Amino acid sequence: MKSAFSRFALVGLVAVLAACDSDSNAPAATASIRVVHGSPDAPAVDVFVDGQPVLTNVAYQAASPYLEVKAGTRNVQVRAAGGGATVIDADLVKQDGDVHTVIATNVLASIEPLVLTDDNSAPAAGNFKLRLVHGAPNVGLVDIYITAPGAAIDALTPDLTNIPFKGVSSYIEAPAGQYRVRITPAGTKTVAIDTGTLDLVAGQIRTGIAVESTGGGAPLSALLLADKN
CATH class of the missing domain: 2.60.40 (Immunoglobulin-like)
Structure with a gap:
């Protein structure tokens, strides 16, 4: 079993990373999302969250690290790399603390998101x-x-x-x-x-x-x- 590793650049994260409100000391509600390119005949892709590019040139079988985003309804788009067509356009409702993995899956003609809810709570000791x-x-x-x-x-x-x-x-x-x-x-x-x-x-x-x-x-x-x- 090979380990998925990053083969892409992280860009524009400041625009979508969760941050504290400028007029409040309370931290913003945040969630996490990870993206996996799992469509075998699809080209490399770029990933956008709420219209902002967060991942570029994601190759098949590559997986991003977890990205922290603001809680709420987040729009995730997957586009062919370099300004190509949008192949996935999905809204995700993210509650505070939610962790999801989004796999771009199926063949290119039927590409779709498979959204997994991740449970990263610790297993029992040992x-x-x-x-x-x-x-x-x-x-x-x-x-x-x-x-x-x-x-x-x-x-x-x-x-x-x-x-x-x-x-x-x-x-x-x-x-x-x-x-x-x-x-x-x-x-x-x-x-x-x-x-x-x-x-x-x-x-x-x-x-x-x-x-x-x-x-x-x-x-x-x-x-x-x-x-x-």
């Missing part, structure tokens, strides 16, 4: 939390196995079954240690994604997203987003 997302638009239902690194899945029952495209698991909380995630077409043992050994540390919160290759289709892979720690 545990981690992991959430999994089916983000591969050309792939049908899948099963997911979460095992020890050396375990064979032939005789195992999947931990998650029949997950559709855009399906999102609940947070899985488990003791820190080494794990391996494998994803198969539903009802089969044919592995489409194998993360290899994952070292999941106490206190970590991670989101894993199944994605296709650039342009769409196989080989599939997984992005691992660091939600916390």
